[in-house]
Amino acid sequence: MFAIMEATRLEALHVAQDSATGLKAIIAIHNTRLGPALGGCRYLSYPDEQSAIRDAARLAQSMSYKAALAGLAQGGGKAVLIRPAHVHNRGALFEAFGRFIETLAGRYITAVDSGTGSADMDCIAQHTRHVTSTTAAGDPSPHTAMGVFAGIRASAHARLGSADLQGLRVAIQGLGHVGYALAEQLHEAGAELLVSDLDPGRVQLAVEQFGARPVVSAALLSTPCDILAPCGLGGVLNAHTVAQLRCSVVAGAANNQLTSPQVAEQLEARGILYAPDYVINAGGLIYVALTHRGESLPAITTHLSRIASRLTEIYAHAQAEKRSPARVANRLAERLLYPL
Ligand code: NAD
Secondary structure, three states: HHHHHHHOOOOOOEEEEEEEEEEEEEEEEEEEOOEEEEEEEEEEEOOOOOOHHHHHHHHHHHHEEEEEEHOOOOOOEEEEEEOOOOOOOHHHHHHHHHHHHHHEEEEEEEOOOOOOOOHHHHHHOOOOOOOOOOOOOOHHHHHHHHHHHHHHHHHHHHOOOOOOOOOOOOEEEOOHHHHHHHHHHHHHHOEEEEEOOOHHHHHHHHHHOOEEEEEEEEHHHOOOEEEEEEEOOOEEEEEEHHOOOOOOOOOOOOOOOOOOHHHHHHHOOOOOEEEEHHHHHHHHHHHHHHOOOOHHHHHHHHHHHHHHHHHHHHHHHHEEEEEOOHHHHHHHHHHHHHOO
């Protein structure tokens, strides 16, 4: 356990169990230098407890980096609830989790993540106010899409010389909550869309609504385009897939797109501009953090616009220093998290 904590520079790890509801919860608090830790709550099955701890620690670390570069007064945290084989009362389990969060007195604020939804957050909210993305707070995905759209424009400007997306070919992998909203904005901006999703119904909708061209999922990454926007699962960029890319820019919403830091260097070597995922997809985090603080929608929109300027700053450093944008982003975040 301490080895994982040291490797990720985790500040604290909290665990709780509740026999009555089957709750087995881990809360990883990565770094609270900039503010209380904020991050989603996963509800998944894990092969063993070590894997759950590792997942929580790694994800909490990336939340610290994301919040820091998004200019938020928040730290990074993540909760993992180990999903039992059978659960009798899901609501009671999430209520027990709410009581656990309350014991941390605001050091950790939770949100939806894989396997959880706003109804679960509503249960948590019965016992603590340190919870976001409840039914009342609304879905952050449209805000993530807005940030990605602005980030794509900034990336197009940096690599193709103009932020005008008219006539550019954008390939979107995944037309879920974020990908579909992004497709709509890109279509309005005049981009030509190439789309794939495991759900043919979503593809068909994009074909009808945006005149998108469907591409089979297995072929999307190697489809010639100007911009590739991964908006499905993470881990899509590895040594093998990067060798097949035929685009100038990779800029999308998916978390953890790179399977290893070396992939960023490979993208760089191939002349493909990569928008660091945790920078371009921070819109949802900005939305939940600022909604939780009671900020207005115009204030949130203003804050979202900083995603584009942050990317522009990262690209300028990357070019000047001949480093990959991913490396530059990590260094800028670490300066904020670990000042000398
Ligand atoms: P979602 O589950 O609503 O949508 C994902 C879509 O991708 C689904 O329609 C799925 O069928 C499709 N998909 C999965 N694998 C695919 C593949 N190989 N090829 C084609 N399509 C595939 O998820 P979402 O909320 O839209 O999030 C998308 C990504 O963005 C995720 O990686 C998520 O972690 C990340 N993200 C989301 C938010 C947010 O606000 N929702 C914020 C930050 C990051």
